[in-house]
Amino acid sequence: MSVTLKDVAQAARVSVSTASRALTGTGLTSERTQQRLTRIARELGYRPNPIARGLKTGQSRLVALLVHNLTNASFQVMAEVVQARLKALGYQMLLCIGGDDPEQESDTLTTLVDHRIDGLIVVPTGKNGPQLKALANDVPIVCLVRRDDATDLETVLADDPQGAYLGTRHLIELGHRRIGLIVGRQDTTSGRERLSGYVRALREADIAKDDTLIHAGHFEPETGATGARKLLDLPHPPSAIFVANHEATLGVLRVTAERNIAIPDDLSLLCYEDMPWFEWHRPAISIVDNGARDLANLAVDRLLHRMDKGNGKDGVREYRVGARLIKRDSCRQIDAPTSGKSAKPKSPPSKSSAARSSAAKSAKV
Amino acid sequence: MSVTLKDVAQAARVSVSTASRALTGTGLTSERTQQRLTRIARELGYRPNPIARGLKTGQSRLVALLVHNLTNASFQVMAEVVQARLKALGYQMLLCIGGDDPEQESDTLTTLVDHRIDGLIVVPTGKNGPQLKALANDVPIVCLVRRDDATDLETVLADDPQGAYLGTRHLIELGHRRIGLIVGRQDTTSGRERLSGYVRALREADIAKDDTLIHAGHFEPETGATGARKLLDLPHPPSAIFVANHEATLGVLRVTAERNIAIPDDLSLLCYEDMPWFEWHRPAISIVDNGARDLANLAVDRLLHRMDKGNGKDGVREYRVGARLIKRDSCRQIDAPTSGKSAKPKSPPSKSSAARSSAAKSAKV
DNA sequence: CGATAGACTGCAAACGATTGCAAAAAGCTA
């Protein structure tokens, strides 16, 4: 069907080996034949067959990215970054969706390695440590966003302890003392670390940790709904909720909408990881940004390094990418009942606050 | 490194060919050897090398999906559907992001075909017709969402004329006479067809088409912003805007927010294609749903058919998937100034309306 | 019992590239 190296060689009246050497630019052919062959190849429209080449060389020029889903904006960004970087280097990205499901992850992993991918960036479920570890002997692997504790794979993580700390501190500085936390599964790195950041900020401010204010659950909108209901039904509900579980955000919003809770007047809301529309939402939603773009870039850097310099076990195994707070309009200053903290007023004067309340009422419809 | 067929054959003391036949289940081996070999293969952890197999058979068990981006919720859904369907059949999905950029599309296409993909579902930019057409000889291709007019490829389209018609009619039924339209590039099928649906609804209602109310532009948020400004700055601005260009939605929202325009009180807003958060937005945004899931499923059906039954030029070249209207809260009934149309009041009483206006003001901050 | 069909199996040639090794060609020195 398509033009093969043999065709090119025949047309040029040289052997296939010479053709190969000329076209791959090994420098083992004379300048003249090289140029002649490149010309002929171009004229014939020759395109090397990566499959055949791969069989011989053991490389596929395929790099896989395995994420949980594509609804999460961070994963979207990462996919786009990884794709762009790899493409520039002549690799094709294989984007796989694992659904945070260990079985699917395991399946996909074997398929990928079967296909002799040259490298893999994976957001691990954390349940396939042994498999990942074994695979890492065959192919360079970099973990992203989550660590798989059963492995010692090179891992690029968001600075979740810091991010959660920053977010919590922000709320504290606004005068909140009862801060609800909705967070991810505690058997994941990110879940645990965000909780720890939250706790640290509380401790620093001498606020007692109240376990009834903490809701940990799966990475699903439903978790947010359940959590929000639980928190809001408390005898003494929180004045702010920190949704440190990205997927849960929609669930929380649903509940506040259902109950006509005005944000930020009745409740301050701080979320984790951006979504493109947070900025346009009214009120615009404040977030802790996990730096998805940086994470992806660093992961690619590390992977390329491994693919290039060998897949050995070198020194650094863990990289952290800084988180930062993006203040928008979903958190408000509250009148600190007793505390003597210096509180620069940040939210607009009462007029606006009143307007906001009525907005909340109108939303009842 | 890994276990090859040869190893299995040796362990079983048969020839490689027998091993191959036994394991691929050709039925050309005795029941006994077949079972024995499967057992041994399993024990040894043999996994066939798709590269080697591909070289011989010309198949890769790779199917590519080429979309513009991953921010568009429709593409997300499609990617997930396609991935799930293909995986169940033992194919790996290659997800590629083309950015609606002809050059990138062209690049990606050649790479994909080089990699001997078994099938391709593509949302074409429309600028690489000849190439697509040529490629279609080598590999089954199905176009999705957009048609490439320079080809006669099998294409699965949303019913955009109908969708735009439904949306526009909805607004008309609510009493709107001046309806702004923000729509995509007119050199794309979807762009043209949505415009035509809009026009048809207008004509049916005996409303004169006013070109100043129509803004066509690129598939980008910026288009929405520009369009919204243009429309709102009109001496006699529209009472409703139909954003029939999904990507433009955020831009429109930005402008309405900037200008404190209350939706739906000051302006009714109807959008095209869902986003997961439209439902949670206040007001929840009414949309015309393009049926992304159905589109993807149908595209997979058609592709599998081609891969299975041969890649010939059969009868039907174009499939349409119905659109439907999803009413939420961003469009309101307006007092028809003169028209005698029967108008069941749908929007809440004035009290709420007033509240909503003040909500708009509060958003100024 | 010998012939013959039918079921299995193995040999060897692909698939399209890469690559070690040795031969041929070219360049250089004397």
Place this chain on the structure above:
DNA sequence: TAGCTTTTTGCAATCGTTTGCAGTCTATCG
């Protein structure tokens, strides 16, 4: 021009499968 080195080239094996063809074995039938 012979002799030697240094390119440059070609042969052939190889990567791990699949598959046409021919050969072996068993069983069945006359």
